Amino acid sequence: MIECGMRVSDDEKIYVGDVEVDYSAVARAVDVDRRVVKSTVQQIRRNRYLYSLFSMTRPLGTSLVSLVSQLGYTALIIEADPKSPGVMAGVAEILSRHGMVVRQAVAEDPEMVPDAKMTLVVEGQLTGQAMEELHGLKVVRSIKILK
Numbered sequence: 001m002i003e004c005g006m007r008v009s010d011d012e013k014i015y016v017g018d019v020e021v022d023y024s025a026v027a028r029a030v031d032v033d034r035r036v037v038k039s040t041v042q043q044i045r046r047n048r049y050l051y052s053l054f055s056m057t058r059p060l061g062t063s064l065v066s067l068v069s070q071l072g073y074t075a076l077i078i079e080a081d082p083k084s085p086g087v088m089a090g091v092a093e094i095l096s097r098h099g100m101v102v103r104q105a106v107a108e109d110p111e112m113v114p115d116a117k118m119t120l121v122v123e124g125q126l127t128g129q130a131m132e133e134l135h136g137l138k139v140v141r142s143i144k145i146l147k
Contacts, residue, residue, distance in 0.1 A: 002112060005059030008044050008051065017059050064104045064121040068146055073103060074126050075146040076134075078118045082110035084139040088118060091134060095122060098130040 006026075007015050014021045014037075023037040030037075044050045065075045080087045088107060095102060101123040108116035126145060134143055 001054065002057060005057050006054075007057045008041050008054045010045075010055075012038075012041050012045050014041060060106065063106070063119075065119060065146065068121060073121050073123055076120045076122065076126070077144040077146070078120070078134075079115070079141040079143075080118065080137070080139045081141070082107075082116040082118075087137075087139050090137050090139070091118070091120065094130055094133045094137075095120070098127055098133075100124065100126070100130065 001014075005016060006021065009015060014023070014026060023034045023041070026037045027034040044054045064071065064073065067073075068075045076091075078087075078091060088105065092102060092105075102120055103123060104121040105118070107118040110116040125147070131143070131145075134140060
């Protein structure tokens with residue numbers, strides 16, 4: 001639910017943005033019975049802490065990753081130590097020095113996603129020199145490039 005930005009309303013309905021999504025559609029997406037989804041929503045609604053989270057979630061927006069080849073962009077999927085400060089700043093600084101414009105940046109929360117990654121969509125193609133510098137960052141474990 002968090003990944004899709006689903007929220008639970010006061011009247012136990014599920015929304016993605018302003019669009020209501022019925023329990024059956026969610027159930028089909030995660031391969032469970034509709035009653036499991038309904039029960040989960042009811043539990044969220046009754047739990048003050050969970051409701052404080054799930055009543056405020058919103059979708060992040062469209063990921064450009066699947067569109068990079070059509071747009072002439074490059075996607076970088078970076079595995080790094082997600083608890084180290086400055087990962088995004090270090091990567092952005094290198095890209096900036098090489099004249100790369102970041103169009104989208106998404107960093108997964110290591111508390112919610114095992115093996116959290118940072119995904120950047122940049123204009124144009126990454127140079128070999130920029131790639132070497134990115135690999136030189138101590139906190140970077142791996143970089144996957146999608147064109």
